[in-house]
Amino acid sequence: MLIAGPTASGKSALALDLAGAVGGTVINADSMQVYRDLRVLTARPTAAEEAAVPHRLYGHVDAAVNYSAGMWLADAASVLEDARAEGRVPIFTGGSGLYFKALTRGLSAVPPIPAEIREAIRGRLERDGPEALHRELARRDEAGAGRLKPRDRVRIARALEVIEATGRPLADWHREELPPLLPPEGTVAVFLAPERxxxxxRIDARFVAMMDSGALEEVAALAARRLDPLLPAMKAHGVPALIRHLDGEISREEAIRIGQLDTRHYAKRQFTWFRHQLDEFLWVSPDDGREVLAMIESRLNLP
Incomplete structure (x- = not known):
């Protein structure tokens, strides 16, 4: 069972209700909710919710780890096997389109990048700037560099890491795919699509509620670790703006406004991704939770 949707659409609550009704295990498919450092700011399920039914892959990764879709897919394969062995219905829920695409379509077979190579590339990026690394990438992978803007720090660094670690361009690896864990056929998949x-x-109100629940203190603890700003956890919605506030660059109100805006933009991108990339998902309105839950249960066709 796959439950996707934009942030703040009610996915976690629906997954919790469904797991209670059918004996399911809720498996996280959100790229930010994997980080233990960001429970509040990523709206992870509460401790009480996690205790009510089995939850897996929530808060199991340290913020210092550059956790990738490939790493998540390997973890997901393990917990999927566990859920099936326990006779429980696996319920993947989250908003990360790439995670769901990896589940149902497979993923390129790029091997893990050694930490020392990643750190060396990131150090050069900070010292020399993205344009210098883009020029190097053009010498080593002209076609790959041509697809990237000279200031695209994240993608330039990623492309160079792969070449440095494997001796092959990223595009070569993308042509070699790992098989899907859950082929689209036979998989029940819904996308919660609230009115914009x-x-x-809800996104705006939730961000304010997060601030009242300790989001700023959470980010302060994360900032104190002085991690690489290119790490995924350091780019979670709200983190950069709140760090700027903690550094005295902007007001609390401006940080909240930026966090809300970034999150709304992300929600818009989530709609677009699933509409164009994963057409096997059935779009439903979450306004009537009982009706959606009943529909999902009937589609699962459980004994």
Missing amino acids: AALYA
Whole structure:
């Protein structure tokens, strides 16, 4: 069972209700909820919710780890096997389109990048700037460099890491795919699609609630670790703006406004991704939770 949707659409609550009704295990498919450092700011399920039914792959990764879709897929394969062995219904829920695409379509077979290579590339990026690394990439992978803007720090660094570690361009690896864990056929998949204005209002209200629940203190603890700003956890929605506030660059109100805006933009991108990349998902309105839950249960066709 796959439950996707934009942030703040009610995915976690639906997955919790469904798991309770059918004997399921909720498996996280959100790229930011994997980080233990960011429970509040990523709206992870509460401790009480995690205790109510089995939850897996939530908060199991340290923020210092450059956790990738490939690493998640390997972890997901393990917990999927465990759920099936326990006779429980696996319920993947989250908003990371690449995770769901890896589940149902497979993933390129890029091997893990050694930490020393990643750190060396990131150090050069900070010292020399993205344009210098883009020029080097053009010498080593002209076609790959041509697809990237000279200031695209993250993708330039990634492309150079792969060449340095494997001796092959990233595009070569993308042509070699790992098989999907859950082929689309036979998999029940829904995308919660709230009305946009109502969703954006919920996003804004939730960000304020997060601030009242300790999000700023959470980010302060993360900032104190002085991690690489290119790490995924350091780019979670709200983190950069709140760090700027902690550094005295902007006000609390401006940090909140930026965090809300970034999250709304992300929600818009989530709609676009699933519409164009994963057409096997059935789009449903989450407004009537009982009706959606009943529909999912009927589609699962459990004994």
